[in-house]
Amino acid sequence: MSEKERRLLTKKDLNKIFLRSYCYECSFNFVRQQHMGFAWSMAPALKKIYKDDPEGLAQACKRQISFFNTTPQIAPWVVGIETALEEENHRANDQMGEVVSAVKTSLMGPISVIGDTLFLTGGFRLLAPTIGASLAVQGNWLAIPIFLLIFNVPHFLSRYFGIHLGYQWGSSFFEKVVASGLIDKMTEVCYILGLTMIGAVSANYVALSTPLAYGSGESAVTIQGILDSLFLNILPLGVIMLCLWLMKKKNVPAHWLIFLLMAIGIIGGALGILA
Amino acid sequence: MEVMQIVLLFLIACLGSANWCYCGDSLLDRPIIISSLVGTVLGDFQAGLIIGGQLELAWIGIYAIGVSLPSDVVSGAIIGTYVAITTGTSFEVAAAVGLPTGILIAYVKTFMRSLMSPFVSLADKYAENGEIDKICRLHHVFGLANAIPPAMCSVLFIIAGAPFIDQIINAIPEPIMNGLGVASNMLPAVGFAMLLSVMWNKKYVPLFFLGFVIMSYFSPNIIALTIIVLCLALFKIFVSGNGSQNADVEVEIDE
Structure with missing residues (x-):
């Protein structure tokens, strides 16, 4: 089916889905995560596509409340693609159901990696607070709009073009983006950028040093001086690696790590070992 | 403490919850925003903004990743900022008070999600008959159940704790205060470790x-x-x- 034949949904319909996509995470739950959010976003489209086909609508509902989870800011791409596929399915007399489900499931993984590195673990998620907060601590109110814009301009664009381009491309998204290797390449860029930024930002914002010294007066040698000459920020790096190791290898939940660090900090600080 | 302030603090807490449910996760729940609003309600926007910036940096990387939420930053920022501004203390106090209460409220959130889990099967029943409007309604029932209880809890915390805050903060000895400062400078490590473990x-x-x-x-x-x-x-x-x-x-x- 060529893209030009797909005319059922107007720009207005797509904009409605775009707006609804902001309420996508309402029903996030442990069982099927974003399942209802997906159906909620595309509800107006489903109603229009299956206007006089109640059986088709029921099948579509079942498909679209299956387990789904991805970065919410990038989920509209999948919503857009699925909307197009549902429409194709209706034209094919409801014979394409399995394809529609398969596409949805298979997009979850690759698109999450890109979404996560841009909006959850790196990218704009780290840029916005680093720049925003450095203005805020100086008491500059511009921190608030800058903080919000750095994150939400890309966020808005991802949602808007996700719905519109996703719908326009439909199943050809696979040839254009997945099969061409573009997703793999973007994933690699995201990993490179994400990890470098986590490294850079963490060097800036984890702080720990020790006031300990031996000898006295002029000839005193500070431990921190020795550590600095070995490797700057060696203590903060050690704390991060300790947390990571406990989290990954010992399965210690993050909130216990918070308590652990608070205990170490309070005791070490009170005894004058750490600063 | 006035009724008006409590109502406004509750609205701020609701905004924080709504960010995830109704605003597509647009960072409206971060300390920069929440603390500035709390500051404004308490009559000192500038102090709120500065504390918000410091909390933002201390809690960078602390947010829900998948199903795990280490500490609810919204309630942490509201309670922490409230305590720091009303007692005239620094951000170390805000971080030290906010983070543990945030952990408690995160439990409330997890509890609400577990409580709602059995109702997920209702969606299947609706889908069977193609009742998509009912699915949409259920979606919003879940939204309210996820958003409102944590917001109410953080305000209840403030109402219950407000009369004692001054005494508690003043009772903390100087060395412990120093230790709190050390701890809050170290805490971003947890957030970065979380991000790293996702990206590993x-x-x-x-x-x-x-x-x-x-x-x-x-x-x-x-x-x-x-x-x-x-x-x-x-x-x-x-x-x-x-x-x-x-x-x-x-x-x-x-x-």
Whole structure:
């Protein structure tokens, strides 16, 4: 089916889905995560596509409340693609159901990696607070709009073009983006950028040093001086690696790590070992 | 403490909850926003903004990743900022009070989600009959159940704790206060460890250390560093990668 034949949904319909996509995470739950959010976003489209086909609508509902989870800011791409596929399915007399489900499931993984590195673990998620907060601590109110814009301009664009381009491309998204290797390449860029930024930002914002010294007066040698000459920020790096190791290898939940660090900090600080 | 203030603090807590449920996760729940609003309600926007910035940096990386939420930053920021401004103390107190209460409220959130789990099967029943409007309604019932209880809890905390806050904060001895400062400077490590464990991929891990060393020794501007790394990454992917498909890919981006 060529893209030009797909005319059922107007720009207005797509904009409605775009707006609804902001309420996508309402029903996030442990069982099927974003399942209802997906159906909620595309509800107006489903109603229009299956206007006089109640059986088709029921099948579509079942498909679209299956387990789904991805970065919410990038989920509209999948919503857009699925909307197009549902429409194709209706034209094919409801014979394409399995394809529609398969596409949805298979997009979850690759698109999450890109979404996560841009909006959850790196990218704009780290840029916005680093720049925003450095203005805020100086008491500059511009921190608030800058903080919000750095994150939400890309966020808005991802949602808007996700719905519109996703719908326009439909199943050809696979040839254009997945099969061409573009997703793999973007994933690699995201990993490179994400990890470098986590490294850079963490060097800036984890702080720990020790006031300990031996000898006295002029000839005193500070431990921190020795550590600095070995490797700057060696203590903060050690704390991060300790947390990571406990989290990954010992399965210690993050909130216990918070308590652990608070205990170490309070005791070490009170005894004058750490600063 | 006036009724009006409590109502406004509750609305701020609701905004924080609504960010995730109704605003597509637009960072409206972060301390920069929440603490500034709390500051405004307490009559000192400037103090709220500064505390918000400091909390933002201390809690960078602390947010829900998948189903795990280490500490509810919204209630942490509201309670922490409230305590710090009303007692005239610093951000260390805000962080020290806010983070543990945030952990408690995170339990409330998890509890509400477990409580709602059995109702997920209702959606299947509706789908069976193609009742999509009912699915949408259920979606919003879940939304309210996820958003309102945590917001109410953080305000109840403030109402219950407000009369004692001054005494408690004043009772903390000086050395412990120093220790709190040390602890809050260390805490971002937890957030970064969480981000790292999500992104852990042996092939790319050296880049974390690259970023760390560059920042430690040269402290470049973060935007400049981002752009440099982005350019190098694109260069690696599109120029030094295998060249056969490059032309096609570029045409498709243009569309």
